[in-house]
Amino acid sequence: MGVRYIGAEVKRLEDPKLITGRGRYVDDIHLPAMLHAAFVRSSHAHAKIGDIDVAAAAAVPGVVAVLTAADFGPRMAAAMPQPYAAPVIKQSITQHPLAREEVCYVGETIAVVVAESRPVAEDAAALVAVDYAPLPVMAEFRKALDADAATAHAGASDNLMATLRAQFGDTEAIFASAPHVFRETLSQHRGGCHAMECRGVVASFDPGPDELTIWTSTQAPYLVRRLLAGYLGRDESTLRVAAPDVGGGFGPKAGFYAEEIVLALLAERLQRPVKWIEDRREHFYATTQQRDQFWDVEVAAASDGRILGLRGRCIHDNGAYxxxxxxLPATSLAAFPGPYALACLDIRIDAVFTNMVPNTPxxxxxxxxxxxxxxxxxxxVARELKIDRAEVRRRSFVRPDQFPYETGMKARDGSPISYDSGSYHACLDRVMAKIGTDFVARQQAARAEGRYLGLGIAAYVEDTGLAPFEGVSIRVLPSGDVVLRTGAASQGQGHATVLAQICAEGLGVRIERIKVEAADTGKFPLGIATVASRVAVTAGSSAQLAAERVRAKALKVAADMLEAAEQDLVIEDGIVHVxxxxxxxxxxxxxxRRLAGAPGQPMPAGVEPDLAATAYFEARQTPFANGTNAAEVEVDIETGEVKILRYLVVHDCGRLLNPRLVDGQIVGGVVHGIGNALYERMVYDESGQPLTTNYGEYLLPLATEMPPIEVEHIETPSPLNPLGIKGAGEGGTIPAIATIISAVDDALAPLNVRIAEYPLSPERLLDLIDAAAKAG
Amino acid sequence: MSEKRRISLTVNGKAVEREVETRTHLADFLRHEIGLTGTHVGCEHGVCGACTVLVDGAAVRSCLMLAVQADGAAVTTVEGLARPDGTLHPLQTAFWEHHGLQCGFCTPGMLTSLAAYLEAHPNADEPDIRRAISGNICRCTGYQNIVAAALDAARVMREGR
Known part of the structure; x- marks a missing residue:
């Protein structure tokens, strides 16, 4: 046998360049004669726009062009395409690449300035005078469907974007007969992705072959290619979209943005390369955000604490477009019923428009x-019925003997959703064992000293490996080096390493011989996007299949060359031998080299040229990951500070391809969730002005606040793909908010403070403590 | 607006002489004037720390310093942390060993901040290191492996003294 790679803690192939400053992010691309773009953005949340006076800007030395939508004529007549059309969308309103008549959020693009340098472009952009006629603003999403609500779009009859509903079981009867029904209202607040690299685009046009090349900091180069080609009326064969090194994605870089269209049109029009790099303030104004939801929900429970069903309504802020x-709202809906075996469910989500930055995952x-x-x-339920929180979960989870478990939910095609496998009880029990039996004693001892300790627990299930595919091609070069190509883009997950591990083991080569090239439409024909924790499952399985095919071909040819039987051959370290x-x-x-061909020399019988193969593993069913988190916190009731003392994760994402990288995904994801729970607060005032637009006002988690995070794995391989993989990219984040809030709630239970919202700033926590004291 | 001044400095041990606009900050100068794109710009308002470089040995946010202020100084960027023969700095090795980076965008600032800190505080413990990087934001790692890497590098650096 050669070296085993799958499951090993292989050091990343990506790192040598990144630790020595040789990464190539989009702003590191420098082309001859390149120009720089800066955008004029709306300063109003909702307004009609009249005259746009560009004279002063155009007169600045070094400015090459100042352009509005009108200047592009029919090339920019259409609004942006809807990438995911669906009948349920009542008002499929998308923005224009540059606004034409109306702006609907602060930050919306209105005009673009192109100059010889970025500072000059930015100076000139500030000189563009836009005539605004303000319109009524909708900046409070909970009121968006009120009868007297201002509409986020002029002329719209209301703010309803779509209503989504999921139902199963006899909800009416079960709630009518349930021994216990409890109702809550829950508020969840918006934050941003805050990848450390902002967005950015470089566009270059070569009029000779009529080829347009776009480098963009994206999670979805193939989506950008398709939508951009459609918008430009350009054949996809003349448009190359590539994601270079990308400095974090976290969801919002999976979309298609106005700036990508504008840069493409600028490069065509000016016939010079053009670069635009988003600055951090623009990131707050113009990159999509998430999580504003308001829930009014009821739970039905049996006397023993078993959760029977859930019903309720959510108002989901979709932002301006x-x-x-x-x-996004469909993902919220599809995440029910989590790890719980429910008899009934009835959830309605109303997604509404507001005059704030659009929301996407x-x-x-x-x-x-x-x-x-x-x-x-x-x-x-646990609190009301005075049953241990872990026990309520234990009694309500899908049991191990129930897999595969049909939850009652339906997929988009109407087929039943089925959980393939999992370890819900095992993860919970392991977390509780790690917490130990002495927590309550410690909590009581602390309370006697006036210190408020709390324990939080939260479980989750995650649908991963979203259909349909990410393909992989593997090609052995005459040197013996191997090139692996895929459409799947990376933003730091370590896909190159993981795919190379699978290839190395499957083919029988040393990992050092493998070079991975990804996310470039000029190098691989098809791709979907890096979203929904799907790349390890989809591309990983494809890498396995492609490696098997190359291996089979190599063995067949080697048998011919060595005059040996195929079944007597092995491949080790890139050498086939008997x-x-x-x-x-x-x-x-x-x-x-044999399969590369030589003049006059026939190919071996029955073998096509090229020691290579391409595979598309087709993900037809969903592997579900699961886990339970727990946190111990201490709340200072004088200052409102929440200190996280300990954070535990027991997690099951099937077979671990590289435990070190999975741990990295989990820990990073947990910290993102902790940020949402305690620090990150994207504030808009009533006129739709964003108030938190720098890192002094919008707080991200720092090293000093983060607790030690202990991660343990249980491996329940998925039966749905050859390697037993489940996704791991988001499993850290999903339960983290609920875990922290549960812990703070537990800590403050003696003060009758109930937490039904996030984020919890110290100020907000003190308000809640004061309010509970006044209520007595 | 575009007043220019000639400056001379050393960057990663090499003498550099350039005419620069007085308003150009050091990060843009390093990245776009002399092509050292390893230094990254994450917020341009001095919070995220991605642009940290060493100026005469001190960790400095190069987005908050003008290039003209570096006239006469010795600047070290992430490209200058390894030895001329390519031997990695102990921090670089430790970041690789401990999976201390994911997207790599904050990494240059983490490495330079920690290089200066560990030089001055060879016996740093975990809380010290967390404080030392409290001005560097990482969105990917949750900091845990960065701290582990720094502790390991500190040990290696002590043993190498």
């Missing part, structure tokens, strides 16, 4: 919201 179909998409709802309700006779050998490079 629909850049991403209904995928941020790490976890709608799942952290749903986990928050389910877990707050589970805690509520088992037990290492001197009877041929290298993969020699086989590749």
């Amino acid at each position: 629909v850049p991403y179909g209904v995928l 941020v790490r976890g998409a709608g799942r952290p919201n749903t986990a928050f709802v389910l877990e707050r309700m589970a805690d509520r 088992a037990g006779v290492p001197e009877m050998k041929v290298t993969l490079g020699e086989i590749a």
